[in-house]
Amino acid sequence: MSNTAANNLDAFWMPFTANRQFKSNPRMLVGAKDMHYTNAEGGKVLDGTAGLWCVNAGHGRQRITDAVSQQMAEMDYAPAFQMGHPKVFELAARLTAMLPNGLDHVFFTNSGSEAVDTALKIALAYHRARGDGARTRLIGRERGYHGVGFGGISVGGIVTNRKNFGTLLAGVDHMPHTHLPEKNAFSKGIPEYGAELADELERIVTLHDASTIAAVIVEPVAGSTGVILPPKGYLERLRKICDKHGILLIFDEVITGFGRLGAGFATDYFGVEPDMITMAKGLTSGTIPMGGVVCSKNIYDTFMGAPENTIEFFHGYTYSGHPVAAAAALATLDCYKDEGLFERANDLSGYWEDGLHSLKDCPNVIDLRNLGLIGAIELESIPGKPTARAFEAFLKCYEKGVLIRTTGDIIALSPPLIIEKTHIDQIFETIRTVLNEIA
Numbered sequence: 272m273s274n275t276a277a278n279n280l281d282a283f284w285m286p287f288t289a290n291r292q293f294k295s296n297p298r299m300l301v302g303a304k305d306m307h308y309t310n311a312e313g314g315k316v317l318d319g320t321a322g323l324w325c326v327n328a329g330h331g332r333q334r335i336t337d338a339v340s341q342q343m344a345e346m347d348y349a350p351a352f353q354m355g356h357p358k359v360f361e362l363a364a365r366l367t368a369m370l371p372n373g374l375d376h377v378f379f380t381n382s383g384s385e386a387v388d389t390a391l392k393i394a395l396a397y398h399r400a401r402g403d404g405a406r407t408r409l410i411g412r413e414r415g416y417h418g419v420g421f422g423g424i425s426v427g428g429i430v431t432n433r434k435n436f437g438t439l440l441a442g443v444d445h446m447p448h449t450h451l452p453e454k455n456a457f458s459k460g461i462p463e464y465g466a467e468l469a470d471e472l473e474r475i476v477t478l479h480d481a482s483t484i485a486a487v488i489v490e491p492v493a494g495s496t497g498v499i500l501p502p503k504g505y506l507e508r509l510r511k512i513c514d515k516h517g518i519l520l521i522f523d524e525v526i527t528g529f530g531r532l533g534a535g536f537a538t539d540y541f542g543v544e545p546d547m548i549t550m551a552k553g554l555t556s557g558t559i560p561m562g563g564v565v566c567s568k569n570i571y572d573t574f575m576g577a578p579e580n581t582i583e584f585f586h587g588y589t590y591s592g593h594p595v596a597a598a599a600a601l602a603t604l605d606c607y608k609d610e611g612l613f614e615r616a617n618d619l620s621g622y623w624e625d626g627l628h629s630l631k632d633c634p635n636v637i638d639l640r641n642l643g644l645i646g647a648i649e650l651e652s653i654p655g656k657p658t659a660r661a662f663e664a665f666l667k668c669y670e671k672g673v674l675i676r677t678t679g680d681i682i683a684l685s686p687p688l689i690i691e692k693t694h695i696d697q698i699f700e701t702i703r704t705v706l707n708e709i710a
């Protein structure tokens with residue numbers, strides 16, 4: 272019998288986790304309230320990451336709990352195809368009212384990965400419905416993360432997520448990422464240099480011809496690969512190039528949606544309107560799995576050109592718009608609105624920025640990046656041991672009661688939007704202590 276079987280952790284194959292390392296020294300969370308987790312040892316752990324970028328309203332919210340339990344009692348499930356229930360219609364109306372005019376229709380999924388694959392399929396089917404079915408190419412970006420479906424890893428730009436899975440989707444190309452530390456290191460907020468990287472899309476259009484390209488998908492702020500910000504003017508330029516060539520622009524707002532930047536969505540923050548937005552995570556504040564694609568009126572209307580009584584889009588999930596998830600999302604939106612959490616994130620973003628950039632002189636810090644309530648601390652890798660330094664920082668911060676997240680040698684931070692200044696102080700003081708300890 273293996274060691275891991277003895278402590279009964281063997282059966283669960285953990286996602287994106289070093290299973291054997293974890294099981295030999297497990298970090299178990301057993302409770303959560305507001306800004307804190309409780310671990311199995313009874314310790315309190317400050318949540319510096321909102322779970323996995325999702326618990327934007329904070330943990331253990333009574334309002335969401337009540338909405339979910341009421342919905343469970345009232346109606347646990349309703350068929351998602353050819354039947355409806357009121358809450359999902361209400362939710363779609365509430366979401367589209369939060370977004371710019373023209374982004375008027377929502378297709379529900381259960382995760383960000385499904386939202387991305389759905390958006391890519393909508394793009395292909397949209398062009399076909401317009402009689403422009405040669406537009407089948409999809410363009411993503413290096414270091415992009417769009418979940419783990421075959422569509423998402425194809426347009427994504429993370430080699431470890433791609434290399435084991437064969438040929439992926441055909442006809443995908445990638446723009447360069449926008450991380451330019453030689454020019455932009457230690458920028459506060461949006462970096463100055465690199466808008467011209469959007470012109471790489473023109474190069475790709477020239478290579479393949481616009482008539483073959485369906486859509487471009489980007490994270491307005493890339494989260495998973497260590498917080499990569501769009502240089503000043505970059506997203507505007509992407510929008511222009513897409514317009515010029517009839518290419519749809521998809522913003523993957525799975526992380527940037529629901530207040531993370533101190534605005535409802537990145538589209539509001541940057542004033543750039545995509546044709547589709549993918550969302551998940553903060554939609555239910557992480558409580559019940561749910562995702563969605565918001566698309567333009569033009570896209571929806573194009574599908575509605577099909578003869579009546581035919582299904583316009585052959586796509587959907589058993590749990591699309593699940594009543595319990597919809598109830599959780601409605602209660603979450605109430606929390607955001609009634610507590611002014613997006614404004615709160617905006618108000619705190621300066622304090623957050625100052626706290627983060629106070630780490631500039633800590634050992635091995637080679638870059639600091641921030642926007643809204645997102646922060647990243649990039650560390651110099653230990654020669655020959657990439658990821659080791661940041662992982663040690665993660666373990667030490669956890670021992671000291673602060674949950675951070677690392678990717679490569681980058682520490683990424685994204686706390687719940689209910690965070691207080693004292694918590695911000697605690698996060699950065701703990702990281703400072705740890706960076707000095709492991710130097």
Ligand code: PXG
Pocket residue numbers: 323324381382383384385387416417418419490494495496523524525526551552676678
């Ligand atoms: N798009 C983006 C931009 C994401 O960040 C997904 C799609 C996929 O969502 P689902 O719900 O299928 O996981 C994501 C997910 C991290 C981390 O630590 C980030 C994600 C998930 C887990 C961990 O950076 N992002």
